[in-house]
Amino acid sequence: MNLVVVGGANIDVCAKSNAKIISRDSNIGKVDFTLGGVGRNIAEDLSLFGADVSLLTAIGNDSFGRVVIDNAHEQGVTLLAEPFEGCKTGVFAYLADGDGTFVAGINDMEIIDKITPQVIEDNINALFFADAVIVDSNLPRETIELLCSKDFKVIGDGVSSTKCLKFSGVLDKLYMIKLNRIEAFALTNTENVIDAVKFLSDKGCERGIITLGESGAMCYEKKADGIHTYWLSNLPDTEIVDTNGCGDAFLAGFVFAMMRGRNIKDSLYFGQSAAALNAESLSSVNRIMSFHGLKITGENFKEKAEAREEII
Numbered sequence: 001m002n003l004v005v006v007g008g009a010n011i012d013v014c015a016k017s018n019a020k021i022i023s024r025d026s027n028i029g030k031v032d033f034t035l036g037g038v039g040r041n042i043a044e045d046l047s048l049f050g051a052d053v054s055l056l057t058a059i060g061n062d063s064f065g066r067v068v069i070d071n072a073h074e075q076g077v078t079l080l081a082e083p084f085e086g087c088k089t090g091v092f093a094y095l096a097d098g099d100g101t102f103v104a105g106i107n108d109m110e111i112i113d114k115i116t117p118q119v120i121e122d123n124i125n126a127l128f129f130a131d132a133v134i135v136d137s138n139l140p141r142e143t144i145e146l147l148c149s150k151d152f153k154v155i156g157d158g159v160s161s162t163k164c165l166k167f168s169g170v171l172d173k174l175y176m177i178k179l180n181r182i183e184a185f186a187l188t189n190t191e192n193v194i195d196a197v198k199f200l201s202d203k204g205c206e207r208g209i210i211t212l213g214e215s216g217a218m219c220y221e222k223k224a225d226g227i228h229t230y231w232l233s234n235l236p237d238t239e240i241v242d243t244n245g246c247g248d249a250f251l252a253g254f255v256f257a258m259m260r261g262r263n264i265k266d267s268l269y270f271g272q273s274a275a276a277l278n279a280e281s282l283s284s285v286n287r288i289m290s291f292h293g294l295k296i297t298g299e300n301f302k303e304k305a306e307a308r309e310e311i312i
Contacts (some may be wrong), residue, residue, distance in 0.1 A: 001050075001051045001052060001131055001256070001259050001260065002051075002052045002054075002129060002130050002131050003046055003051050003052070003053050003054075003130055003131060003132055003133075003134065003255070003259070004053075004054045004055075004056060004080075004126060004127055004130040004132075004133045004134070005039045005040075005042050005043040005046070005053065005054070005055050005056070005057075005133075005134045005135075005136075006039060006055075006056045006057075006115065006120075006127075006133060006134070006135050006136070006139060006143075006147065007037065007038050007039020007040070007042070007055075007056075007057060007112075007134070007135065007136030007138055007139060007157070008037035008038050008039050008040065008057060008058075008090060008109055008112050008136060008138040009035075009036075009037035009039060009040035009055065009057040009058070009059055009068050009089075009090070010035075010036050010037040010040070010064075010068075010089060010090030010091055010092050010107070010109055011033060011034070011035065011036065011064045011067065011068075011089065011090070011091050011092070012033070012034045012035065012036030012037075012091075012092050012093075012094070012244065012284050013031065013032075013033055013091060013092070013093040013094070014031065014032045014033075014034065014094060014096060014244065015029060015030075015031045015093070015094070015095050015096070016029050016030050016031075016032070016095075016096040016097075016098075016100070017029040017095070017096065017097055017098050018030075018098055019098040020097055020098050020099075021095060021097050021098075021103055029098075034283045034284050035067065035068065035071050035283075035284065035285070036092050036244070036245065036284040037057065037090065037092070037109075037138075038136040038138060038157055038159055038248055039055060039056075039057055039134070039136045039138070040055060040057060040068065041245050041248035041249070041252075041284050041285050042134055042136070042157070042248045042251055042252045043055040043072075043077050044071070044075050044077060044285045045248060045249050045252030045253070045274065045278075045285055045289060046252045046255070046256060047075045047076050047077050048075070048285070048287070048289040048290060048291075049252065049253070049256045049289065049290065049291040049294060050256075050290075050291045051256060051259075053076075053077050053078070054077070054078040054079075054080050054126055054130070055072065055077050055078070055079055055080065056080040056081055056115065056119070056120075056123055056126075056127075057079070057080075057081060057112075057115070058081060058084060058087075058090075058111045058112050058113075058114040058115050059081075059083050059084070059089045059090075059111070060083055060084055060086075060087040060088045060089040060111060061083040061084065061085050061086075061087070062083075062087075062088060062089055064088075064089035064091070065083045065089040068089065069083070080123045080126055081115070081119060081123070084111060084114050087111045087114065088108075088110075088111060089111065090107065090108060090109035090110075090111050090112065091107070091108045091109075092105055092106070092107045092108075092109070093105060093106050093107075093108075094106070094244060096243075096244065099240060100240045100241050100243055100279070101240075101243060102243050102244055109138060112138045112139060112140075113140055115139055115140065115143055116140065116142075116143060117142055117143055117146040119143075120143060120146055120147060121146075124150075127147075127150070127152060128150075128151075128152075130152065130153075131153065131259055132152075132153040132154075132155055132175065132255065132259060133147060133152045133153065133154050133155070134154075134155045134157065134251070134255065135147055135148075135154055135155065135156050135157065136156075136157040136159050137156065137157065137158055137159045137160070137163040137164050137166045137167060138159055138163060139166070141166040144156075144166050144167065144170065145169065145170055148170040148173035148174065149173070153175040154173065154174050154175055155174070155175055155176045155177070155178070155251075155255060156170075156174050156176070156177040156178070157177075157178050157247075157248075157251055158177065158178065158179040158180065158183035158184075158187065159183075160183065161182045161183050161185075161186040162186070164179060164183040164186060164187045165186065165187060167187065168187060171200060171203040171204055171205040172203060172204025172205065173204075174205050175207070176205075176206075176207045176208055176209070177200065177205055177208045177209070178208065178209040178211070178247075178250075178251045178254070179196075179208065179209070179210050179211070180210065180211045180212075180213070180247060181193065181210060181211070181212050181213065184196040184200075184210045187200075188200060193210055193212070193218060194229075196210065197210070197218075197220045197227060197229060198227070200220075201220070201222045201227050206221065206222040207219070207220065207221045207222065207264060208220055209250075209251070209254060209268075209271070211247055211250060211275075214234065215233070215234075216231060216232050216233040216234050216272065217231070217232055217234075217250065217268065217271065217272055217275075218230060218231040218232070218268075219254075219264055219265070219267070219268050221264045230264070230265045230268055232268050232269065232272055232305060233305070234272065234275075234276065235272055235273060235275075235276035235297070235301055238276040238279055238280065239279075239280050240279045240280070241279060241280055241281060243279055244284050245278055245283070245284030245285055246275040246278045246279050247275070248278075248284070248285075249274040249275050249277065249278035249285070249286070249289070250271040250272065250274055250275040251271065252274060253267075253270040253271045253272075253273060253274025253275070253294055253298075254267045254268065254270060254271030254274075255267075256270065256291070256294075257269075257270035257271070257298070266302065269298045269299075269301050269302040269305070270294055270295075270298040272298075272301060273294055273297040273298040273301050274289065274294055276297070277289055277293065277294070277297065
């Protein structure tokens with residue numbers, strides 16, 4: 001399986017409170033530095049599952065950039081772009097509540113604008129040989145539009161309620177899109193999931209995922225006889241340490257299962273399982289992730305969910 005991820009790579013600064021955060025006050029907790037970036041997280045997750053992964057991203061020729069490079073070599077991820085001289089590697093700083101719930105974040109990722117259409121053209125051969133190209137919406141709009149104009153199987157990741165709007169003009173060119181509930185409502189200008197799915201399908205996006213936080217996740221696929229939707233709750237008994245990176249792990253697990261021949265419904269189990277495994281780690285990527293562990297967790301989850309007749 002040969003996959004290319006085009007998107008952000010940065011350093012995450014996580015400030016996690018020991019208890020529920022008190023606004024406008026000093027909160028006792030821990031501050032950790034980890035590798036992050038939506039594209040980079042997805043690439044590392046996929047590599048841990050066993051995929052052959054390349055990452056086209058933008059990093060600076062600085063100490064943080066060298067950390068990204070070293071990690072990519074360690075994890076077997078091929079970096080397609082050289083560091084940009086005189087630029088600063090991106091940083092994402094965020095707050096997490098005592099229960100690990102994401103509260104707010106600030107991203108300093110101006111360097112991602114360096115991934116221009118010309119950079120895509122410079123790496124076009126690697127992209128053409130990929131089974132799928134995963135694109136996060138940190139990229140400039142014109143870069144996303146160029147990627148979607150090529151003969152690639154493009155899978156889009158919404159990233160945020162503002163950045164996901166960059167996919168608005170290319171929905172009919174995407175193989176699949178992954179959004180959370182807030183992103184889905186922003187992109188479709190709707191207020192419920194069913195209307196969002198109908199909007200996406202009507203615009204030509206034939207399959208997609210919408211993660212629903214505490215309510216689990218759903219996916220849909222347009223077939224000859226109409227739109228088929230599937231919903232699944234979160235994995236029970238998950239010990240949540242930190243939810244940062246869980247959406248990225250979800251997409252990686254889902255795509256990996258799908259590219260191995262699983263249908264979209266079964267891929268949902270693997271996506272949910274990957275997210276649950278990731279939530280048990282303070283890092284944006286849980287390094288204990290593996291396809292063997294994912295398969296065991298996913299198959300057990302599937303058996304229990306089907307016994308409850310939960311998935312629809």
